[in-house]
Amino acid sequence: MQKLRFGLIGFGHFGRHYARLLQNMPGVELVTIANTSVEMFAVNGKDLPDHIKKTTNTQEIFNDATIDCVVIAAPPSTHKDLIAAAIEAGKHVLVEKPMVTSMVEAKAVEKVMKKKKNKVFMVGFQYIYNDHVRYLKEHLGDLGEVKYVLGEHLYCGPFRSDIGSFMDAGIHDCAILEYLFSPGKITKVIGASSSLKKSKKDDFTAVTVTFQSGLAAHILTSWYWPEKVRKVTLVGDKGMALFNDRDETKLKWIKNSYPEWDRKKSSMFLHGMIEQPAVVPVSAQEPLLNELKHFIECVNTDSKPLTNIEFGSKVTRMMEEISGRLSKL
Missing domain, CATH: 3.30.360.10 (Dihydrodipicolinate Reductase; domain 2)
Known part of the structure; x- marks a missing residue:
């Protein structure tokens, strides 16, 4: 089976843990990390291998046709727009909690998801x-x-x-x-x-x-x-x-x-x-490892995640x- 190629948006408090785990999981490759502040790469990226691209432009991840999956670990207020952009770009999406900050935003995400029913969408409720x-x-x-x-x-x-x-x-x-x-x-x-x-x-x-x-x-x-x-x-x-x-x-x-x-x-x-x-x-x-394994399995088997859009909306x-x-x- 071909490796799933990942892009990560957000390299702060939680994003660094996604980066750590994705580098060591079989069947996946972390290709690009995007973070709006270049300082975070100096703080959290000292041990990142050179082949992982680092950028302050999230659009580079959306424009890269070789990237299959996007993990969003950016501030919650950015989630709605980032989810929409990733889905529209044809990516499978795992977004860190909270999915969004309101039901208005949740409805907007649901609307986007209806256009791309063949893509896996999952919310990272690690517990x-x-x-x-x-x-x-x-x-x-x-x-x-x-x-x-x-x-x-x-x-x-x-x-x-x-x-x-x-x-x-x-x-x-x-x-x-x-x-x-x-x-x-x-x-x-x-x-x-x-x-x-x-x-x-x-x-x-x-x-x-x-x-x-x-x-x-x-x-x-x-x-x-x-x-x-x-x-x-x-x-x-x-x-x-x-x-x-x-x-x-x-x-x-x-x-x-x-x-x-x-x-x-x-x-x-x-x-x-x-x-x-x-x-x-x-x-x-580690719960985050279990979470990522579940997401990867859902992508590989075209299955519905446990914490899918319906679950995320209920919690919202x-x-x-x-x-x-x-x-x-």
Whole structure:
């Protein structure tokens, strides 16, 4: 099979990881990297081999007929136009999250995609390709009926000039919710966001979202926080699970069912594994590697990606509705 030739747009915080992985994957060749700022090549491109072309003109990637696939890891505000240009140029597209910044933009992408139905389009929601999150999906029934979820994504930078912390980090939780539960219509949103400098971009958001399915999701995000926290907690009537991406033991599982109340007692305790949660051994690869492998497989087999345009639009709609109903502190 002929190698797939890749162009990469964006060589910053995340783009450099795509470049690192694409150089070492079988069946692909990274041909060109485009970044509007030449400084990033000096910062992140010291080890790039000479045969990879470096340019500040993204049009060079679109004009190169030998390039099959384009990875977009540029600022979110540029995604819509870059996606459209890549699709119109006949490229398969993998775009880093968020797919776009609004449903208006999502509709525009959908319109472009209808013209090029033979091209693969995928959104890079890396947590959907995390092997521990996949394990949660496969064993979700063991928790019984999941009543509430807590997503915590807190960190100290980087800060974005075009989106706030909720769009940057909360989108992970919304993608996980859609992947695990397909929770449907939002019925209630209670929460607020705040900015230290009173700008339009939030530095901190705390929100509770209730869905028609009965699921309640509590989401906490900040990009100005003293420690890095990446946790998702699931609580069901037959057990609980904790995914902690920052812990060496990434997945813990508590199988105690919620107790039946004895009216004669003033308090009740869970017994068994509550004090020592069961550690779940999961054979895991780097999520971004899994993501790229899935994209490449979809291109080679003409298959629909797990996180396709429909999935991306659902997450965009969820994010937009929640954001629009937040109070501002």
